[in-house]
Amino acid sequence: MQKTNVTIAPSIMSSDLLNLERSVRDIEKEGIDTLHIDIIDGSFSPSMPLGIDTVKQLRKITNIDFDVHLMGNDNEFLIQEMINIGVEQISFHLETSIHVDRYVNLIRNSGAKVGVALTPSTPLTSLEYILPQCDTVLLMLINPGFATDKNEKQIPYAVQKISDLKKLIEEKGLNTRIEVDGRVSLESIPDLVGAGADILVAGSTSLFIKGRSLGENKIIMEEKISEGLSKREALK
Numbered sequence: 001m002q003k004t005n006v007t008i009a010p011s012i013m014s015s016d017l018l019n020l021e022r023s024v025r026d027i028e029k030e031g032i033d034t035l036h037i038d039i040i041d042g043s044f045s046p047s048m049p050l051g052i053d054t055v056k057q058l059r060k061i062t063n064i065d066f067d068v069h070l071m072g073n074d075n076e077f078l079i080q081e082m083i084n085i086g087v088e089q090i091s092f093h094l095e096t097s098i099h100v101d102r103y104v105n106l107i108r109n110s111g112a113k114v115g116v117a118l119t120p121s122t123p124l125t126s127l128e129y130i131l132p133q134c135d136t137v138l139l140m141l142i143n144p145g146f147a148t149d150k151n152e153k154q155i156p157y158a159v160q161k162i163s164d165l166k167k168l169i170e171e172k173g174l175n176t177r178i179e180v181d182g183r184v185s186l187e188s189i190p191d192l193v194g195a196g197a198d199i200l201v202a203g204s205t206s207l208f209i210k211g212r213s214l215g216e217n218k219i220i221m222e223e224k225i226s227e228g229l230s231k232r233e234a235l236k
């Protein structure tokens with residue numbers, strides 16, 4: 001399979017939470033170099049699958065890149081904790097941020113990559129001034145934190161929002177990567193990648209689909225990514 005620049009970022013909260021070390025080893029064995037870690041504070045949204053100490057423990061056992069998605073209200077506190085641990089990318093939500101430039105600078109000065117996350121209905125206009133300072137924009141395609149709620153479906157305007165963001169990034173001549181998260185399923189990957197998604201957060205509807213091994217699911221994901229890249233080429 002041809003290597004593409006679309007990143008598969010397994011969401012550790014979708015793996016076996018009772019065997020995190022084994023999940024990390026399985027992910028490493030597949031040559032995956034990014035781990036998506038959701039930190040949810042129970043107030044921003046109701047679940048609390050992983051905590052700060054989980055990230056600390058994970059850091060001790062692996063050098064894989066940590067792509068941390070903060071879903072909390074106290075961004076300054078959480079960002080500082082992640083910086084202290086030493087993670088490679090930190091994304092925080094604009095909806096819970098007043099001091100956005102301050103958070104961007106905190107993350108940038110630590111050497112980590114800067115990500116700004118948007119819940120599904122937050123318009124792209126909210127990125128107007130901050131986009132040039134972002135390495136990544138994380139578009140949530142379900143309401144963040146509700147991954148275990150099976151009634152939570154991918155938003156119907158996912159492809160539209162990704163292609164609108166891609167256009168904005170290209171118009172401004174930026175290299176910002178688009179990360180998508182929430183029901184990034186085997187079925188939806190070709191359209192999401194076709195529209196411009198660069199980082200796919202892989203959870204229960206792709207990499208961790210039960211009944212197949214991680215390796216088997218990864219091969220199918222790669223096929224779907226190739227399909228998406230062909231679509232993207234055709235749309236040019």
Ligand SMILES: O=C(CO)[C@H](O)[C@H](O)COP(=O)(O)O
Nearest residue numbers: 011144145147183203204205
């Ligand atoms: O951020 C998340 C939920 O807020 C999870 O990372 C994501 O939902 C996992 O993927 P899937 O929806 O395919 O299980």
